[in-house]
Amino acid sequence: MLSTLFLALLVSSVTATKKDSALPRLNDTKAAEAFIDSAEVVVIGFLEGEESHGFKELVAAAARIDSVPVAICTVKEVWADYSLSSDTITLFRKADNHQENLVLADAKKLETDGLVNFISINEVRYITEYSQMTAVGLFNSEVKTHLLLFANRGSKEFTELKEQLGALAPEFTGKFLFVLINGAVKSNSRSLGYFGIKSRDLPRVGIYDGASDMKWLLPEGEISTERVREFCQSFLRGELKEVKQAGAQVKTEL
Template identity: 75%
Template structure:
């Protein structure tokens, strides 16, 4: 990942040309745009005509506040057409569900840095996304409606290892599952745990929630290995879980 990103930065600076104030790189052809999009799990491109365009200064300011997400600019109309754009647009690209989310500049009555940061934060879905009130909006707006859930207590001895293990598995299910981390120690996540009939002392556990059918299942207790979770996901995709007993839970309010 780091190597790819370094390569992209070198490509941008040496071949494509950089923004004159050094704020954001400019992408001048389709190959550069594709390389940039592939450089990270989530990236943002401002498809703007130039530095005088509405939204340019606001995007530059927003990029400084979301510095974990690569941001670039593109004024080449032939590149715009590659992404079905015909007017100034701030677009977010994410690998987890192969989705492009567009913020049309002309249709935005109020366009400021706060609004762009909010747009990016809401739609920042990664291979492993931590569940909270903000990320929930993007998760449930995704066309991918099956969620693989890791319930774990942050700070527990296996927390980091499990997160890393399932993050590494997530790309195998791109476009089929969104992998979601739910921290069991947060009061705000109690509804999610209760919905699966769990409490923090039961963790770590893994579950699947299917928004289309509003059905849920828990991986049987035992080691949370890559192989068991992979088989669990594949069983769902094959329809083998539909007849299985659902996770016992309290009546649903919201996940």
């Protein structure tokens, strides 16, 4: 993976062996912190060595998921900084400042496919495209409020709005998860219907609060960074509780 190879050259205290040259070695806390800060989502295998249960599976999983940098740390003094005491594969993500631990002693069966699923499910980003896979990570997050961008992939606004709101998301870390729902996917029609909208109405922006099961739509008009920011802030100020909810009032999941 080019990103991890490049990082291995830049970050001090990082070395790699020929046997697993795709995975950088993190030899102190400074190197681990730099690696974690290098991307929205990263994975570190806190493992005793190459013979550890899960090592080969992690190397194989890393080769299949180019979007997530993966590294290895065998230094137990570093493990303690992340409250770990035994072999663990850990995913770190910035969107909700979350550390997801897969303690290998608790894993009855560990396979490459299972590790790929573990990473894919928990790969929550500043803006995450909704799917059956990512829904698990989104709804398991401690952040229960979602800023939703409904847009049709292939439309002229799709990529621009995704990038625009993805850039806004860091302002609301720990308060909102920003989620992209592709209205062109038939299976997402239920999510649109929950907000009382159809694919032809897109793009639109909404807020879903999982704690109260309440939802609102940003009034029609330009989807600007300023309007979306104010929409989020109005929720945080408690003002949306007085605003009529979007769509039907039937309790359901997205």
